[in-house]
Amino acid sequence: MKAEKRKLRKEISEKLKDKTLRGALGRFAEVYPEARAAAYANAGDVETLREAVKQMKIATVGQIEAVADRFEAAATKRGVQVFRAEDGESAKAYLLKLCKETGVERIVKSKSMASEEIHLNPYLEAAGITVTETDLGEWIVALAHERPSHMVIPAIHMNRHQVAEHFSKELKKEIPPDIAVMVQVARKELREKFLQADMGISGANFLIAENGAVGLVTNEGNARMVTTLPRIQVAIVGYEKLIPTIKDAATILKVLPRNATCQLMTSYTTMVSGPTPAMVKRDGKWVEEQKEMHVILLDNGRLRAAKDERFREIFQCVRCASCLNVCPVYTLIGGHVYGHIYAGGIGAILTAFLHGMEEFAQFHELCIGCRRCTTICPGKIDIPGLIEELRVRKVKDKGLPFLLKQTFENVIANRKLFHSLLRLAARGQKPFQEGKLIRHLPLFFAGLAKDRSLPAIAEEPLRDRVAKVKRKIANPDKRVAFFGGCTMDFVFPETGESVFKVLQDLNIEVLYPEGQSCCGKPVLAMGDEETMKRIARENIKALEEANPDAIVSACPTCTESLQHYRELLKDDPEWGPKAAAMAKKVREFCSLVAEEYEKHGRLKKKAGGLRVTYHDSCHMKRVLGIDKEPRQLLEAAGCELVEMKDADKCCGMSGIFGVKYAELSMPILSQKIANIEETGAEIAACACSGCMVQIQGGLDKKLPGVKMKHVADILAEKIGEKKIA
Amino acid sequence: MHTFTETWQRSFPTATSGSHLFAEFEERARAAAAEVFRCATLTEAREALLRLVEGAGVTKAVVVESPLQLAAGVTEALRARGVEVYTAPAEIAEHAPTADIGISGVEFGVAETGSVFQEGYAIATRLVTILPPLHVVFLPSANIVPDVPQAFEIIAKNFDRGYLGFITGPSRTGDIERVLTIGVHGPGRFAIIACDEAPQGGTR
Numbered sequence: 001m002k003a004e005k006r007k008l009r010k011e012i013s014e015k016l017k018d019k020t021l022r023g024a025l026g027r028f029a030e031v032y033p034e035a036r037a038a039a040y041a042n043a044g045d046v047e048t049l050r051e052a053v054k055q056m057k058i059a060t061v062g063q064i065e066a067v068a069d070r071f072e073a074a075a076t077k078r079g080v081q082v083f084r085a086e087d088g089e090s091a092k093a094y095l096l097k098l099c100k101e102t103g104v105e106r107i108v109k110s111k112s113m114a115s116e117e118i119h120l121n122p123y124l125e126a127a128g129i130t131v132t133e134t135d136l137g138e139w140i141v142a143l144a145h146e147r148p149s150h151m152v153i154p155a156i157h158m159n160r161h162q163v164a165e166h167f168s169k170e171l172k173k174e175i176p177p178d179i180a181v182m183v184q185v186a187r188k189e190l191r192e193k194f195l196q197a198d199m200g201i202s203g204a205n206f207l208i209a210e211n212g213a214v215g216l217v218t219n220e221g222n223a224r225m226v227t228t229l230p231r232i233q234v235a236i237v238g239y240e241k242l243i244p245t246i247k248d249a250a251t252i253l254k255v256l257p258r259n260a261t262c263q264l265m266t267s268y269t270t271m272v273s274g275p276t277p278a279m280v281k282r283d284g285k286w287v288e289e290q291k292e293m294h295v296i297l298l299d300n301g302r303l304r305a306a307k308d309e310r311f312r313e314i315f316q317c318v319r320c321a322s323c324l325n326v327c328p329v330y331t332l333i334g335g336h337v338y339g340h341i342y343a344g345g346i347g348a349i350l351t352a353f354l355h356g357m358e359e360f361a362q363f364h365e366l367c368i369g370c371r372r373c374t375t376i377c378p379g380k381i382d383i384p385g386l387i388e389e390l391r392v393r394k395v396k397d398k399g400l401p402f403l404l405k406q407t408f409e410n411v412i413a414n415r416k417l418f419h420s421l422l423r424l425a426a427r428g429q430k431p432f433q434e435g436k437l438i439r440h441l442p443l444f445f446a447g448l449a450k451d452r453s454l455p456a457i458a459e460e461p462l463r464d465r466v467a468k469v470k471r472k473i474a475n476p477d478k479r480v481a482f483f484g485g486c487t488m489d490f491v492f493p494e495t496g497e498s499v500f501k502v503l504q505d506l507n508i509e510v511l512y513p514e515g516q517s518c519c520g521k522p523v524l525a526m527g528d529e530e531t532m533k534r535i536a537r538e539n540i541k542a543l544e545e546a547n548p549d550a551i552v553s554a555c556p557t558c559t560e561s562l563q564h565y566r567e568l569l570k571d572d573p574e575w576g577p578k579a580a581a582m583a584k585k586v587r588e589f590c591s592l593v594a595e596e597y598e599k600h601g602r603l604k605k606k607a608g609g610l611r612v613t614y615h616d617s618c619h620m621k622r623v624l625g626i627d628k629e630p631r632q633l634l635e636a637a638g639c640e641l642v643e644m645k646d647a648d649k650c651c652g653m654s655g656i657f658g659v660k661y662a663e664l665s666m667p668i669l670s671q672k673i674a675n676i677e678e679t680g681a682e683i684a685a686c687a688c689s690g691c692m693v694q695i696q697g698g699l700d701k702k703l704p705g706v707k708m709k710h711v712a713d714i715l716a717e718k719i720g721e722k723k724i725a
Numbered sequence: 726m727h728t729f730t731e732t733w734q735r736s737f738p739t740a741t742s743g744s745h746l747f748a749e750f751e752e753r754a755r756a757a758a759a760e761v762f763r764c765a766t767l768t769e770a771r772e773a774l775l776r777l778v779e780g781a782g783v784t785k786a787v788v789v790e791s792p793l794q795l796a797a798g799v800t801e802a803l804r805a806r807g808v809e810v811y812t813a814p815a816e817i818a819e820h821a822p823t824a825d826i827g828i829s830g831v832e833f834g835v836a837e838t839g840s841v842f843q844e845g846y847a848i849a850t851r852l853v854t855i856l857p858p859l860h861v862v863f864l865p866s867a868n869i870v871p872d873v874p875q876a877f878e879i880i881a882k883n884f885d886r887g888y889l890g891f892i893t894g895p896s897r898t899g900d901i902e903r904v905l906t907i908g909v910h911g912p913g914r915f916a917i918i919a920c921d922e923a924p925q926g927g928t929r
Contacts, residue, residue, distance in 0.1 A: 028903060042837060078886045136909055137900035155900055163901050183898060183906045190910065195822060211885060221855055221896035221911025227888075228851040246884055250877035264753065265838035265873070267897055268911070270890035271880075277848040279818035286815035288848060 006362050008337065015333035016663060021149075021157045022332070028156065029331035035262035036322070036376065042264070043254060052251050054316055054380040060244055061315035064306045067209045067242050068297060075212030078274030080293045087300050088118030091236065094296060095120070095201075096127055102232055102292070104129065104198040108190075110216070110223035111135045112203030113151060113319060114236045114298045116341045117354055120201075132193045134222040136186050143170050149335035150343065151321035152260050157334050190222070200226035204237040205318070206252055207295070210245045213273035214295065217256055219266045227270065231278050234294045239302045240315040252318055255378035260320035301353040310389050311353065316379030317346055323373035323383055328650045328668045329366050338363055345373055345383040352390050361394060365661070368654035369525070371622040391527030400528055408523050408531045415517035415538065419461075422490045426457040437700055451666045452697035455491045462489045462496035466512045469500040476509035480587075481548035483539075485558040486518045487689035495689070498716035499554050499589060505719045506596045510552075515542030519553075519561035522655050529568070536565040540578050551582065554589035554712050555689045556620035557655075562586045588620070590687050590711055594629035597636060609638030612714070613681035615672070615695060616648035617688035630687050630711045637718040639683075644675040653694035669698045677703050687711045729844045729883050733832060736882040737868070738875055746836040746869040747919065753839025757894030758907060760916040763866055767797040770863065770920040774799055774828070777861060777916055778808060783825040785809045787817045787853045791830020793863040796924030799828065814849045827853030827912070831862045831892070833879070834917075837872035838893055841917060842880075846887040854892065860912040862892070866919040 015021060040046050060067055072082040085091035098104070107129060109115065121131045121142070133142045137154035141147060143166040148154030155163065164177035167185060175185055202223050206215040214235045216223040227233055243249060249271070257263040275293040279286050305311040324330045324344035335343030339359050342350040345367045352360035369384040377383065399405065411418050432438045437453040462484050480503060488496045503510050520535035539562070543551055553559040563586050565579040572579075597603040612634055621627045627648070634641055652658060652668030659665075672695060676684045684695055684706055696708035751761045762777075764770040770793070778786070786808050788800055803810050811820045821827065829850055831841040841862055845851045854860055870876050880889065896911030907913050 024902065134910065135900070136898045140900065153900060153903065156903065158901075160902055179901045179904050179906055182901060183909055187909055191822070194910070213884070219897050219899075220909040222909070224851065224855045224890070225910055228848070228855060246881040247874075247877050250874045253873050261899070263893075264757070265835075265840045265891055265893040267757075267893050267895065268890060269840070269893070270888070271884070272888050273884065274886035276846055276851075276888045279814060279848055279852070281818075286818040288814055 008362060011337050012333055012661070013663060015337060016667070018157070020159045020162070021334050024156055024159070025331045025334055028325065032262070032325040036259060039258040039262040039264060043258060049251075049254050050378055050380050053255055053318065053378050056243065056248050056251050057316040057379055060242060061306050061312045064239060064242065064303065064315070067244055068239060070209040070244070071207055071212055071242055072297075074209060075274070075295055078212050079290075080212055080274060080295055082295050082297065084297045085299060088298075091118055091296050091298055092120060092123045095234065096124065098232075098234075098294065099124070099127070099129055099199065102198070104232065106193070106197045107131045107199045107201055108134050108193050108197040108226050108230065109138075110200070110202045110218065110226040111138055112201060112236050113341060114203055114238045115201065116148070118298070118300065120236070132190065132197075134190050134193065134226065136183065136220060139186060139190065140166060143167070147336060147341070150324060151319055157336070194225045194229050197230040199232040199234060200230040201234045201236060202226050204235050204241050205256065206249055207237055207242045208246055208249060208271070208273070209242060211273045213246070213271045215249055216268070216270045216272075217253070217266050218268050218270075219261070221268055224268050224270060227272055229278065231280050231289065232292045232294070233272075233275070234296065236296045236298060238298050238300070239306070240317060256318050256320055259322040259376065259378050305353045310386065311349070313381050313386060314346070314349055314353065316381045317350075318378050320378055322376050322378070326372045326376060328370060328372070328652065329368060329664055332664060332667055337366065345387060346381065349383065349386050349390065357390075357394055357397070360390060361398075364391060365657065368650060368652075368657045370618040370650035370654065372618070372649065375622060388524070388527075391525070392529045393527075395527035395529070400526060404526060405528070408526070408528050412518050412523055413531050413534045415515070418517065422457055422486070423461070426459055426490075429456055437697070450662075451701055452669060452694065453700040454697055455693050457490050458493045460493065462493035463512065463514065465493055465497060469497045470510060470512070471504045473504065473507060473509045475507075477507045478549045479509045479511065480550045480552045481511045481513055481543050481546040483516055483519070483543065483551055483553040483558055483562060484512065485553060485555045485689060487693060488555060492689055492692060492710070495554065495692070495710040495713055498710065498712040499552070501716040501719055502593055502712055503552065506593070506600070508596070511546045511548060513542040513546045515545070519558040521557050521561045524561070525655055533568060533572075536568055536579065537575050540565060540575065540582055543582060544578060548585065550592065551586045552589055552592055553586070554687065554710065556588060556617050556624050556626070557688065557690060559586060559588045560619055560623050588624055588626055590630040590633055591624075591626050593715065594632055597633065603632055603636050605635040606638040607640070609640060610683055611642055611679070611681045612639040612683045612685050613642050613644045613676055613679040614647060615644070615651060615676075615684060615686040615691060617686055617691045618648070618650050618654075620687055621648050630685070633711055633715060634685060637714050639685075639714065642679040642681050644679045644681075646671075646675055651691045651694045653690045655690065658694055665694070669694055670702070673698045673702050676706060682706060683714070684708050685711055685714060728885070729846070729887055729889070730832075733844070733879055733883045736879045737833070738870060738878060741875060742868070742870045744867045744869065744921065746871055747866050749836040750834045750839055750869045753836065754834070754894070754917060755839070757839050758897070758915070759839065759894045760914065761919065762916065763919045764921065766922045767793075767920060767924070770918050771797040771799055771802050773918050774861060775802060775806065777859075778803065778806065778826065781825060781859055781914075783808055783859070785811075785820060785824045786826045786828060787811050787821045787824040787857060788827075789817075789829045789847065789850045789853050791863055792924045793830055793865060793920055794828065797863070797920070799863075814847070817849045817852050821852040821856040824857045826859045826861060827857040828861045829853050829863075831864050833868035833870055833876070834864055834919075835873060835876050835891065836869050838891070840891040840893040842876060842889070842891055844887065844889055851888065855911050858908065858912055859914040859916070861916045861918060864917055864919045865923055866921050867923070
């Protein structure tokens, strides 16, 4: 399928200007996490529940064809006709034929994402069949000739006035923008459709192989109408909804309503196995007749994913859409920008499989890899990890854009050239520089420095300062190699100096291997695995030569990259073992220092210092799992720690994203700055140089009274004070 | 072929379930906007229904009888009050769309979620539960299981085919501005009349 070339930037900027959308999504993002947590209050251990879903789904996808066979046999035995549709076309052809054979003229539908995926409604309507969506949100977007912008709340992007307009137009009378009134109007209108329909089409939240049952989890009651009233019942369902046993449904029902709508259970949770009776009017008399029931199992790319070692993970999705609700980007711009039907990070992945890579390629950058979704996904899907893998495959398949490829291969992978360019930049930026920041940029670059000052490239990088800060230690407890990373080396060399001071104060000898370069993350983030491998080999060589006891990085992303070399080079007979040996030595700065402080009895809370709030970097907390140690260190340095709201929500930087999509990055940053301001802290601390770039820039423009500091800087200052005293 | 109603009680987890869970069940059901009336006797249960009917100004009812309703004499009491009552499937099909109330029985409640479980293979059951604006169910108050997995212990042993479901409060939507609104397609009011006294001295 040839993807239509989209103007993504224009679409994004329109969504950002849509006040209704921004307001609705903003309020939702605000209340969702707490409402979800409250729904889980009586559910037992959430992690155990998520793990149960994951394991059940993994076991199922491993034998998906067999489970589908069992479902088909069980359903057929009970009188259901099961059709396995390879793609949308065959599903639609089957349905149309069925409609013609059985004289169906009117169809009512309850929510089925699979039917939207294959564009069923326009197809049937073109054949002269009347199709009515009966889920209120779906009906609204259908009247507006739009697409759903959220999988569970389709019309979340509209307000009551817009809905009233669409209702008034459809019903050709004035409908007031009163929600209760509009819901009653919908009830009345759609009630007639239910009673007149010949066929009801639903989706399913699960399909039980054991007894061929279709499971439906709904609130409005429309799915009960759709499966009860018309004489023919059809369910269109993707293979990922199959579960082996009846009891497995309980595993899903423990998490699905809680994650999707923050309910303990939805109003109607229904399971239908085999055709049931319906009342049909024959010659003016009501008679009971057995229904005709069909299940269309839709493949459309799913079985290919099931065979893929990595992407079979998408079968763990229960379509709760909670990944959207916590996504910093989705909650700014909504679902329409993501392409076809499925929005957000999971939508990007599904789109790649169901609609092709070209479609995916247009909007995959909207996943900023903050990993917030991975903490709540009921099926524990590594959404950002899968997107990264898709990027790698895309690049393997199609290559990178020429300029980017040139930059990666010839500049970033060539340390000497890359570093000389950075040094050159330090001189080139002079006209715009004010102190250590760039506050204004000319012409079309202006947007980049509009709500955020950019850090200047330091005049003297860390690597040139090593001789000054490095102390010779006679009997060191440890020898560590310090991996600075580009940002610390060239933008925050003072923080690099702090790292030296803190470690040396612990009787640790610090080496700074000259041959180290960029960790490679920006390259991998664009899917260029080959260049990443080259960079990895260079860094391993440089760090290995120093033969340290540990390798320390004060940036979580660099730490993660260095550890990732093991996976990256695992098939390389020469470099694989070296990468594995090195990965064991890699330590994140805060966790290492906290460990050492603990050993020396220094990890004790002290009072009397500054009010500090701590920002959890996405990768620090959710990849490395480090969130207590930096806080303990701050308190050990005498700081009064004040927690900000959403301390672990992304600052909006996320590497290249923060620059390329500055218009999206800035609102995320603004929220972070507002949360910092609310704490009344004098210092915002973090332990990631990428976040420092972003937050420092935002503070400089909007909250200049608050300073951004790395935990290492605060610790180093404390040591300085101690020395002076 | 269709045996759920005949067999499910044999699987009822008596060790973990019972009326000691009723308070939790009631709290959760109310949180889901269900109305709950707990009654000590069959007579009280009948009276509770009559009060509901009076309050709602009911003139037409569609009813599917459960043992509890039969024992409490609900249908006769309604007719005695002058309410039109329909109980045959063809009558229910004709009148459910315009009835003021649907009345049916449910098998058990779930304390964790405040849901009631109903076997609904018969078309009449499904029509009375979904079409009228008010739905009232009769529940033996001892039939409360602690949680969803326990409910599925029962279901897994007895669900060969049919139409089963949990009902948790009235029909609802949040599709316009996420404002919770009751009574979209299904009933806007959902009431549970739970009775301690069992018909003919048994637990249903």
